[in-house]
Amino acid sequence: MSSNKNTPLGQRNLESMHNYATPLGRRILELVRNYAVPIMFIIICAVCIPLSGFSTSYLLNEIITRMGRNIFLILSLLIPIMSGMGLNFGMTLGAMAGQIALIFVTDWQIWGIPGVVLAMILSVPLSALLGLMCGKLMNMAKGREMILGYMMNYFVGGLYQLVVLYFMASIIPIKHASIRLPRGFGIRTTVNLTNMRQCLDNELAIFYNGVKIPVLNFIIIAVLCLFIVWFRRTKLGQDMRAVGQDMDVAQAAGINVDRTRIISIIISTVFAGFGQIIYLQNIGNFPTYTAHSQIGMFCIAALLVGGASVEKASIGNVFLGVILFHTMFIVAPKAGVAITGDAMIGEYFRVFVSYGVITMALIMYEIKKRRARSQGGELLALAQKEGGAAS
């Protein structure tokens, strides 16, 4: 044990010691524990799919469509997790910026792919500004980033309502009466994107046995994945990982911690804005005042279902999560009818499961954080005792 004295006292060291000592049976148990949520979801899906009675091609088509429209949004969560800021509940801010951009593009009647691209460009300054604000506030509330981001949703949601419902067409010019409320100012409760509907999905789409594969969407997603992989290796990405490991150590190593954290939130918010635009062009219209409200919750739940945790998430988690979570989402209402005879129960069940998954992930993260802290303390005490005995 004395060889242990000079090695750094870290989580990794502990884990490697742990792995050598455990027999195979316990290691499988460990594996099951680490992937408890995905395994549970695979079981739920395996039970519900036959009960729902959907055909395979219908299910496949639905899942691929949902993958195309959701993955970009979920990928935007990865960078804040890397920099140790937890699940970015503030991604909704980006979604709101995306929606405001879409309202303008709709008013200017720029349709199709040019419209989508213009909306994305327009959303960048707005998302960046909101991200900057969110990041600055998060730096003032270190250790409480998640709850702060969560509250920012509602706060900025209020500002969004103020701007869209009262300022648009009264202060901010909106030309077309078709998207204004009858009273003259404010935007109608639904913004129609009919001429933009699925323009990304249909471009380069491939049909195979009745399953539509939106190739362009997947190309965009692949580009973002590549960007994330590349970004992790850049100087900034390395800084973010260092900040995520330990803020004090990173500060001591000369990294500007606050700035790095703000940048990571800004990147996440901007991507969330793009993601929301991709999502809404697939749906084809959006409820102006509620489209953003649930997006954060569903994206985070999907990411966690894929086996991610608050401090660790990979691109693989995103893909697995989307497939499992949305399969559950598609089949739960029908399976609920088959089991209980009441459609509402299935409906409530899927909401319960998405909330429950987030709750469990948060609890597991907090318990693990506490255990790591006390283990670190024990190890330190042990090292000190040994050091004392040697001298």
Add this chain to the structure above:
Amino acid sequence: MSKSEQLQQTRFGQLVNTYGLPRLIITGFLIFLFIMAPITGSDLATQITNVINRFSWNAVLVLAMVPMIHSGCGLNFGIPLGVLSGLLGGTLAIEMGFTGPMSFVMAIVVSTPFAILFGGGYGALLNRIKGGEMMVATYVGFSSVSFMCIMWLMIPYKNPSIVMAYTGVGLRSMFALDSFYANVLSKLFEIDLNPWGINLVIPTGSLLFFALLAFLMWAFLHTKTGTAMTAVGSNPTFAKASGINVDRIRLLSVILSTWLGAIGIIVYQQGFGFVQLYTAPQNMTMPAVAAVLIGGASVNKASISNVIIGTLLFQGLVTMTPTVITALIHTDVSEVIRIIVSNGMVVYALTRKTEGLK
């Protein structure tokens, strides 16, 4: 240098420091509303009646925030758990066939074991995740509310006045309490000035009930256990060193908070006159959290006066803005103002530096 700077600080600056800028703005805005009310043509007495009424509905729910803040568990975003036990108590009391004032008493009695059970489980959970209570509490609230959504459909309630009209299975999403405990407190010793031509009605019973609970809470905080609770909240390490069982005290505070939440929703229902089920309990959290923060509480410090001032300010804002601002600018922005103020207040409180946490 710093001393001369301090001397240069204006009296206004000092006021801002002691009273808090957001609180000052809200108080100023409310005073402005009260001044504008007669000018815009709305009756001041009616406005005051509304504010007092809303205060009497909500005050107990806001009071439920105090024990958990005191013991350092942060803002109780898990108040839906208390609300759910209150709803269970209320619906079961009605199901058992109680009517009138008796149903109110029985609602509290029946909800108590649920509150202790839920609060106990919730408190034990929070003891395992010290430091991350608020985020977990939010989601514990959400998942329990959505779980109970399933339960409201599955529990075999039979009373025809509360189950769904056609199928007879599952509770209605909203039902009136007219023949049960609607207004049982507010009609007690009610002071009504309408015969003298002033539209001022004071629900004395509700106010007294709140005063009783607030006094009990104040007295409790000055007992030995209550002092221990404050110690745990302000410095857990010190409390542990002086022989206080930190986990037990925290558990107690969570149970107390949950129980007060249960009573709070029953009092709210008796004033409002309706019971709202399914996703409605989620909407009870933000007004209560925002009110106690507006009253001057921080994430780990709260007093009874914070509760009273906060509830008056917040409910005043909520009731006055629709009438006064609408009359002024002919547009109803009250909902947006409410959202911005209540959530902005929480964001502000979270970014303040607090000692004793961690």
